Amino acid sequence: MSVAPVLARIDTDLDAALARLFDLLRIPSISTDPAYRADCARAADWLVADLAAMGFDASTRPTPGHPMVVAHHDGPGPHVLFYGHYDVQPVDPLELWDRDPFDPQIEDSPAGKVIRGRGTSDDKGQLMTFIEACRAWIAETGSLPCKVTIFLEGEEESGSPSLVPYMKENAAELTADIALICDTTLYDSRVPAITTQLRGLLGEEITVTGPSKDLHSGMFGGLAMNPARVLARIVAALHDDEGRVTVPGFYDGVPEISPELRAQWDGLGFDAAGFLGGVGLADPAGETGRSGLEMLWSRPTCEVNGIWAGYTGAGFKTVLPAQAHAKISFRLVGTQDPHKLRESFRDYVSAMVPADCSIAFKGHGNSPASVMQTSHPAFEKSRQALTEEWGVEAAFVGSGGSIPVAGYFKTHLGMDTALIGFGRDDDQIHSPNEKYDLESFRRGARSWARILGEMGA
Amino acid sequence: MSVAPVLARIDTDLDAALARLFDLLRIPSISTDPAYRADCARAADWLVADLAAMGFDASTRPTPGHPMVVAHHDGPGPHVLFYGHYDVQPVDPLELWDRDPFDPQIEDSPAGKVIRGRGTSDDKGQLMTFIEACRAWIAETGSLPCKVTIFLEGEEESGSPSLVPYMKENAAELTADIALICDTTLYDSRVPAITTQLRGLLGEEITVTGPSKDLHSGMFGGLAMNPARVLARIVAALHDDEGRVTVPGFYDGVPEISPELRAQWDGLGFDAAGFLGGVGLADPAGETGRSGLEMLWSRPTCEVNGIWAGYTGAGFKTVLPAQAHAKISFRLVGTQDPHKLRESFRDYVSAMVPADCSIAFKGHGNSPASVMQTSHPAFEKSRQALTEEWGVEAAFVGSGGSIPVAGYFKTHLGMDTALIGFGRDDDQIHSPNEKYDLESFRRGARSWARILGEMGA
Numbered sequence: 001m002s003v004a005p006v007l008a009r010i011d012t013d014l015d016a017a018l019a020r021l022f023d024l025l026r027i028p029s030i031s032t033d034p035a036y037r038a039d040c041a042r043a044a045d046w047l048v049a050d051l052a053a054m055g056f057d058a059s060t061r062p063t064p065g066h067p068m069v070v071a072h073h074d075g076p077g078p079h080v081l082f083y084g085h086y087d088v089q090p091v092d093p094l095e096l097w098d099r100d101p102f103d104p105q106i107e108d109s110p111a112g113k114v115i116r117g118r119g120t121s122d123d124k125g126q127l128m129t130f131i132e133a134c135r136a137w138i139a140e141t142g143s144l145p146c147k148v149t150i151f152l153e154g155e156e157e158s159g160s161p162s163l164v165p166y167m168k169e170n171a172a173e174l175t176a177d178i179a180l181i182c183d184t185t186l187y188d189s190r191v192p193a194i195t196t197q198l199r200g201l202l203g204e205e206i207t208v209t210g211p212s213k214d215l216h217s218g219m220f221g222g223l224a225m226n227p228a229r230v231l232a233r234i235v236a237a238l239h240d241d242e243g244r245v246t247v248p249g250f251y252d253g254v255p256e257i258s259p260e261l262r263a264q265w266d267g268l269g270f271d272a273a274g275f276l277g278g279v280g281l282a283d284p285a286g287e288t289g290r291s292g293l294e295m296l297w298s299r300p301t302c303e304v305n306g307i308w309a310g311y312t313g314a315g316f317k318t319v320l321p322a323q324a325h326a327k328i329s330f331r332l333v334g335t336q337d338p339h340k341l342r343e344s345f346r347d348y349v350s351a352m353v354p355a356d357c358s359i360a361f362k363g364h365g366n367s368p369a370s371v372m373q374t375s376h377p378a379f380e381k382s383r384q385a386l387t388e389e390w391g392v393e394a395a396f397v398g399s400g401g402s403i404p405v406a407g408y409f410k411t412h413l414g415m416d417t418a419l420i421g422f423g424r425d426d427d428q429i430h431s432p433n434e435k436y437d438l439e440s441f442r443r444g445a446r447s448w449a450r451i452l453g454e455m456g457a
Numbered sequence: 458m459s460v461a462p463v464l465a466r467i468d469t470d471l472d473a474a475l476a477r478l479f480d481l482l483r484i485p486s487i488s489t490d491p492a493y494r495a496d497c498a499r500a501a502d503w504l505v506a507d508l509a510a511m512g513f514d515a516s517t518r519p520t521p522g523h524p525m526v527v528a529h530h531d532g533p534g535p536h537v538l539f540y541g542h543y544d545v546q547p548v549d550p551l552e553l554w555d556r557d558p559f560d561p562q563i564e565d566s567p568a569g570k571v572i573r574g575r576g577t578s579d580d581k582g583q584l585m586t587f588i589e590a591c592r593a594w595i596a597e598t599g600s601l602p603c604k605v606t607i608f609l610e611g612e613e614e615s616g617s618p619s620l621v622p623y624m625k626e627n628a629a630e631l632t633a634d635i636a637l638i639c640d641t642t643l644y645d646s647r648v649p650a651i652t653t654q655l656r657g658l659l660g661e662e663i664t665v666t667g668p669s670k671d672l673h674s675g676m677f678g679g680l681a682m683n684p685a686r687v688l689a690r691i692v693a694a695l696h697d698d699e700g701r702v703t704v705p706g707f708y709d710g711v712p713e714i715s716p717e718l719r720a721q722w723d724g725l726g727f728d729a730a731g732f733l734g735g736v737g738l739a740d741p742a743g744e745t746g747r748s749g750l751e752m753l754w755s756r757p758t759c760e761v762n763g764i765w766a767g768y769t770g771a772g773f774k775t776v777l778p779a780q781a782h783a784k785i786s787f788r789l790v791g792t793q794d795p796h797k798l799r800e801s802f803r804d805y806v807s808a809m810v811p812a813d814c815s816i817a818f819k820g821h822g823n824s825p826a827s828v829m830q831t832s833h834p835a836f837e838k839s840r841q842a843l844t845e846e847w848g849v850e851a852a853f854v855g856s857g858g859s860i861p862v863a864g865y866f867k868t869h870l871g872m873d874t875a876l877i878g879f880g881r882d883d884d885q886i887h888s889p890n891e892k893y894d895l896e897s898f899r900r901g902a903r904s905w906a907r908i909l910g911e912m913g914a
């Protein structure tokens with residue numbers, strides 16, 4: 001069966017595909033905020049209805065958090081599992097959006113048409129490229145070229161607490177020959193990429209408590225310890241002057257990249273100044289002596305994602321706050337152990353707290369880094385399909401982000417994962433004015449159609 | 458004219474006085490938040506109506522911010538100016554209040570009955586003690602024992618931006634023989650106090666900007682500078698390990714207290730551990746080698762009153778924030794110059810900002826410290842009146858708080874100020890569950906009645 005008519009159908013059906021995507025984008029499925037719980041359920045139901053209408057055996061599956069979507073479709077070839085997530089990031093600061101984040105629209109941009117809205121790139125627009133590829137195959141041929149299971153979660157942006165338990169309980173149903181994930185970027189706007197290594201993630205929230213209540217800084221200031229001052233000292237101490245993370249044992253399991261990979265990455269001609277220039281910066285801020293791609297793909301980090309204490313409204317309030325808080329995350333590489341690191345971090349930070357203060361920790365998500373076995377035939381087939389669609393050799397690249405599920409698939413289901421995505425570095429995911437290029441959406445769907453064809457060939 | 462019937466009238470009129478105070482407390486006159494602008498105006502109008510009904514020539518006076526209240530009443534003796542403020546602090550965190558902050562009520566407490574609500578102690582309850590004293594004198598004798606001007610502002614909790622310009626433009630109308638302020642505390646629940654030295658205040662808000670927008674910490678983390686990390690390093694660097702403030706020149710103009718004052722303060726038997734124990738702390742956190750009262754009354758401080766950056770809501774968001782903010786204040790003593798210190802702080806902090814970040818400053822209020830000339834006869838008359846009312850020798854004390862207006866009265870109107878207040882250290886001003894002891898309110902009014910009588914004698 002030639003893929004050509006499937007590709008043609010994707011092109012002629014584009015407006016209808018966009019209308020479907022917009023329906024999904026309008027649902028504010030912010031998983032981290034309990035206020036949007038019903039919206040998350042609504043997004044899952046919408047996907048089940050869409051997949052069922054295409055002939056998938058589709059259903060939502062309850063979890064202690066937001067539901068999973070699981071859908072099966074028979075086919076002649078190998079069994080592929082496609083994973084995506086229907087939840088999205090919060091939208092604050094809302095005032096920095098040029099429009100309602102949940103009222104998507106097509107806009108013109110210097111680089112071509114873009115779809116603007118929360119979740120367009122991360123991950124609703126990307127997951128719909130795979131669903132539209134399946135729709136075109138079924139519409140054109142009555143079936144799919146391989147057996148497909150679609151597995152979508154609604155907690156990816158909030159640490160995926162239900163994912164591993166669900167995966168373990170349903171291992172037989174979810175295990176396939178290869179996993180496919182569409183949640184990454186092109187290398188650049190012309191070069192398609194298969195991501196073969198991902199950083200892991202460890203999230204920690206710390207609360208330093210000093211006095212039993214907020215105090216007047218005139219009445220108590222100078223005598224009473226201020227927990228915001230303690231917290232600032234902790235956060236400031238997490239990096240040394242060379243940009244290295246100071247948590248004891250932090251670099252255990254952090255490998256140097258191989259000379260071969262270094263040569264391939266050097267060949268990509270990454271322009272750190274240009275990359276940073278796009279967001280108003282100029283100087284690489286990571287460890288002294290590391291290249292830009294190393295800082296992004298193969299070196300671990302420690303970041304403050306949030307910090308707050310005391311009065312943060314308009315004007316001034318001379319309060320000495322009772323508590324100070326920070327959300328801190330680590331990007332992990334190699335074989336860094338998130339559990340060991342969490343313990344080490346907690347011990348290290350606790351030792352910095354003076355006798356008059358206490359500290360409490362709340363663990364958020366954690367996942368080790370992933371490095372794929374690219375000898376699996378799916379990688380070469382995908383590379384070939386992508387190269388044909390984009391007209392330029394597809395690259396094997398690293399990613400600074402964390403897609404923990406790829407590691408879980410390996411650990412719990414024994415599956416390798418081909419991470420193939422069509423996002424771009426300027427998509428502003430997790431930021432105001434998120435977008436997804438219309439061309440990414442169209443050629444993404446075409447790419448998956450070709451990959452499914454190659455897999456089934 | 459004996460003061461006895463005036464005191465008796467205060468006691469018999471107590472319930473009506475409380476009803477008046479509660480009317481004023483129910484107006485949420487939060488000056489720092491523009492959302493409460495109309496409420497501030499309403500509080501001013503309420504006071505004018507009350508004073509006019511007593512026979513004062515009273516009116517509100519417009520300013521670029523919240524209105525002033527000015528009221529005059531003739532009398533035979535010297536001319537006293539009473540100052541207070543009708544604005545209150547914000548109430549957040551609201552969830553820590555046991556009841557609506559603006560629905561005051563009388564509650565039982567282990568130490569006796571208290572009036573609970575925002576502004577009960579700071580400063581509506583205190584300013585009404587003076588007004589009730591005037592009311593009793595007028596009701597009982599038809600007049601006041603001295604000439605009284607009442608001057609109330611509505612911006613004390615937000616840096617008093619209109620105060621000095623208004624004072625300069627209306628110097629002739631506002632200048633009296635002595636200023637009286639009721640915005641301080643008893644030394645303890647038994648010992649009345651006249652505060653003779655006050656710390657000054659300097660407020661600064663800093664914003665560190667890194668990337669031009671919030672970034673995904675996976676995509677950019679490790680390469681892009683995080684302004685929250687920069688801010689934490691700045692805040693952490695403001696104190697050394699001995700608790701001293703590191704801003705260059707900070708200790709210029711900070712005097713050692715005289716041996717006489719040290720002896721008097723030592724005689725007060727201040728219990729630092731007990732004072733801190735009341736708010737869940739134990740260890741004095743100020744400069745190594747200083748006594749507790751020095752830390753509170755005669756040493757300058759630097760405090761973080763607020764800090765915020767990135768995602769601070771429920772759950773976790775792996776954002777690398779574009780900006781990080783802090784509200785920082787300094788308590789000043791001796792002849793520390795707030796203007797010089799502001800410049801020194803800005804230079805010092807700017808030098809800590811890496812090339813890829815920028816920093817912006819917003820100045821909030823500033824005032825130098827005040828030390829009163831206690832040789833003015835009003836101090837001895839007030840001490841005598843207080844000693845008679847409370848049955849224990851009144852003390853001359855310092856205060857860690859800042860009441861900038863006392864310095865302005867000296868600088869711009871040439872008046873000394875007797876600071877006499879009836880608050881207590883556990884009043885939780887600026888905190889949830891603020892209260893004012895019913896006995897402070899009753900004996901405060903009686904104290905002012907006696908002081909007015911002594912002044913006019």
